[in-house]
Amino acid sequence: MTDTVIPILVEGLRKRYGEINALDGLSLRVEHGEIVGLIGPDGAGKTTAMGTVCGLVRPDDGFARVMGLDCREEGQRVKEHIGYMPQRFSLYSDLTVAENLRFFADLFEVSSSERRERQERLMAFSGLAPFLGRRAGALSGGMKQKLALCCTLIHTPDVLILDEPTTGVDVVSRSEFWTILRDLAGEGMALLVSTPYMEEAALFDRLILMHRGRAVASGTPGEVRSRFGQRLLEVTGPGIAKARERIVGLRWPGVDVHRFGDRLHVVHDLEEEDAGIREALARVDVRVGPVEPTIEDTFISLVTHSPEAAG
Amino acid sequence: MKGRGAGMEGVPTASMSAGDVAPGKYAVLVQGLTRRFGDFTAVDGISFSVERGEIFGFLGANGAGKTTAIRMLCGLLAPTEGEAWVDGFPVVAAPEKIKRRIGYMSQRFGLYDDLTIQENVSFTGGIYGLSRREVTERGDLLLERLGLKDYRRRLTSSLPLGFKQRLALGCAVLHSPSVLFLDEPTGGVDPLARRQFWDLIYELADGGTTIFVTTHYMDEAEYCRRVSIMVDGRVVALDSPARLKQQTGAGTMQDVFLQVVGR
Numbered sequence: 001m002t003d004t005v006i007p008i009l010v011e012g013l014r015k016r017y018g019e020i021n022a023l024d025g026l027s028l029r030v031e032h033g034e035i036v037g038l039i040g041p042d043g044a045g046k047t048t049a050m051g052t053v054c055g056l057v058r059p060d061d062g063f064a065r066v067m068g069l070d071c072r073e074e075g076q077r078v079k080e081h082i083g084y085m086p087q088r089f090s091l092y093s094d095l096t097v098a099e100n101l102r103f104f105a106d107l108f109e110v111s112s113s114e115r116r117e118r119q120e121r122l123m124a125f126s127g128l129a130p131f132l133g134r135r136a137g138a139l140s141g142g143m144k145q146k147l148a149l150c151c152t153l154i155h156t157p158d159v160l161i162l163d164e165p166t167t168g169v170d171v172v173s174r175s176e177f178w179t180i181l182r183d184l185a186g187e188g189m190a191l192l193v194s195t196p197y198m199e200e201a202a203l204f205d206r207l208i209l210m211h212r213g214r215a216v217a218s219g220t221p222g223e224v225r226s227r228f229g230q231r232l233l234e235v236t237g238p239g240i241a242k243a244r245e246r247i248v249g250l251r252w253p254g255v256d257v258h259r260f261g262d263r264l265h266v267v268h269d270l271e272e273e274d275a276g277i278r279e280a281l282a283r284v285d286v287r288v289g290p291v292e293p294t295i296e297d298t299f300i301s302l303v304t305h306s307p308e309a310a311g
Numbered sequence: 312m313k314g315r316g317a318g319m320e321g322v323p324t325a326s327m328s329a330g331d332v333a334p335g336k337y338a339v340l341v342q343g344l345t346r347r348f349g350d351f352t353a354v355d356g357i358s359f360s361v362e363r364g365e366i367f368g369f370l371g372a373n374g375a376g377k378t379t380a381i382r383m384l385c386g387l388l389a390p391t392e393g394e395a396w397v398d399g400f401p402v403v404a405a406p407e408k409i410k411r412r413i414g415y416m417s418q419r420f421g422l423y424d425d426l427t428i429q430e431n432v433s434f435t436g437g438i439y440g441l442s443r444r445e446v447t448e449r450g451d452l453l454l455e456r457l458g459l460k461d462y463r464r465r466l467t468s469s470l471p472l473g474f475k476q477r478l479a480l481g482c483a484v485l486h487s488p489s490v491l492f493l494d495e496p497t498g499g500v501d502p503l504a505r506r507q508f509w510d511l512i513y514e515l516a517d518g519g520t521t522i523f524v525t526t527h528y529m530d531e532a533e534y535c536r537r538v539s540i541m542v543d544g545r546v547v548a549l550d551s552p553a554r555l556k557q558q559t560g561a562g563t564m565q566d567v568f569l570q571v572v573g574r
């Protein structure tokens with residue numbers, strides 16, 4: 001592979017399904033060694049975008065290129081450069097874990113020496129080694145997901161496209177999985193990955209927040225966070241349930257309360273509201289203070305307040 | 312949405328008692344519950360109890376045995392050893408009594424993709440032996456509350472994941488169960504839809520329904536009154552999120568989980 005070619009390049013993609021604009025002018029690029037995250041609400045077009053890059057969906061307008069090859073016209077050659085894990089990867093449930101791995105290694109023509117080394121690494125991440133002889137159908141939900149990941153990662157393509165690879169995967173394996181992704185990027189691979197876990201969003205080199213078929217924010221996780229255009233107060237302490245009632249009870253139109261586990265985030269627009277919110281919470285057993293927005297705050301703010309979000 | 316609550320029926324007879332504890336006091340009582348597949352032990356002698364009206368988080372590593380345990384508690388899988396009571400009834404001796412008292416939302420939602428929303432609701436009502444009137448009344452109420460009323464004629468397969476998930480919840484609570492088992496109800500669902508889903512869970516819990524939920528989202532673990540953490544078939548930690556953090560010196564449930572489960 002030459003250094004000048006852009007592994008994934010997408011320009012002005014449009015795709016309509018009946019009434020729905022699944023893709024509405026999406027552009028993005030992923031360089032060698034980069035892990036780019038696609039986040040966005042259900043139905044934002046993430047899966048359609050990935051399908052287009054893989055040559056499985058024909059765009060109505062715009063283009064997608066992988067290693068300089070047009071995904072629509074040269075689909076077969078594009079496939080040689082891509083590893084793709086769809087949201088619903090189908091394993092062979094009657095085959096064992098080992099047989100599934102062998103099947104995909106054969107399919108991708110992985111050499112036997114490379115195969116051994118890879119498999120060892122993947123078994124260490126997934127913890128599946130003790131279960132090599134078990135039928136895939138008898139694995140737990142998360143173990144199936146991890147086996148699907150192992151089957152995808154058994155070869156080393158130039159471009160890797162993973163559609164919500166860590167759904168149902170436990171916290172420990174998620175963090176180990178990210179170590180593998182970093183290693184692959186370190187070898188020059190270009191990765192486009194979607195995730196519903198907002199704590200993972202902070203780990204990407206760059207993020208694309210998709211909404212209604214287009215990118216509403218993109219950049220490093222820090223840059224995306226800086227797109228949060230509102231004010232934010234964090235409320236912590238034993239009284240957060242009461243505090244939530246009080247703030248909702250104010251019925252101020254521009255003020256939203258969100259619960260994040262053991263804390264509340266109060267989102268508002270105007271400086272004047274700050275004092276009013278603090279006053280409403282004065283006799284509640286909580287601490288109130290300004291904080292930096294998280295990616296989840298930004299996600300929710302952009303998705304619920306962007307002009308195109310109306311309706 | 313109101314849970315049916317305890318009621319006299321739920322009070323166990325002497326033959327159901329488990330030593331000193333009265334199973335009827337708890338929504339879920341588990342003693343030495345074990346399940347083997349061949350020579351592999353998936354659930355290894357777990358014991359704990361869940362209070363009525365509690366939101367209980369049933370966490371653990373992949374393959375730890377959560378789904379297997381839940382299937383035993385729902386009377387869908389026979390234990391190899393041990394006992395469990397749900398709403399005061401023994402799961403082994405009275406599985407048919409259990410089924411009327413619980414709602415179960417499986418890891419894969421268990422909806423009929425080629426039926427419409429309305430048909431899924433009616434079909435579920437039929438399974439639970441609800442009258443047509445009951446199905447219509449309660450079904451309408453639920454579809455309204457879940458924001459699905461305008462989509463009732465839509466084919467389930469055509470719905471976004473967040474909608475399917477709300478429909479699955481609606482089907483699971485159609486017969487007003489007193490204990491609701493949710494196995495990864497929010498897997499793969501975006502932050503907004505998850506938030507709406509948890510608002511519904513709180514509403515159910517406020518109405519007296521006991522919630523027994525698994526999740527791999529650690530922010531959701533914080534929503535639970537108590538959580539247990541399973542590793543290799545055993546419950547290795549059980550307490551409130553605040554106490555677990557205190558005990559492990561961790562700042563977040565994510566760190567607690569990494570410490571307790573970390574290989």
Ligand SMILES: Nc1ncnc2c1ncn2[C@@H]1O[C@H](COP(=O)(O)OP(=O)(O)OP(=O)(O)O)[C@@H](O)[C@H]1O
Pocket residue numbers: 134138139140141142143168170348351353371372373374375376377378379380
């Ligand atoms: N029918 C079966 N035959 C053999 N082993 C099985 C069978 N069903 C489950 N197991 C094994 O039991 C263990 C526990 O599985 P279970 O589905 O309960 O895990 P879990 O905690 O729900 O995991 P996850 O978080 O991935 O959903 C796994 O090792 C699984 O492979």
Ligand SMILES: [Mg+2]
Pocket residue numbers: 140141142377378379418494
């Ligand atoms: Mg499970």
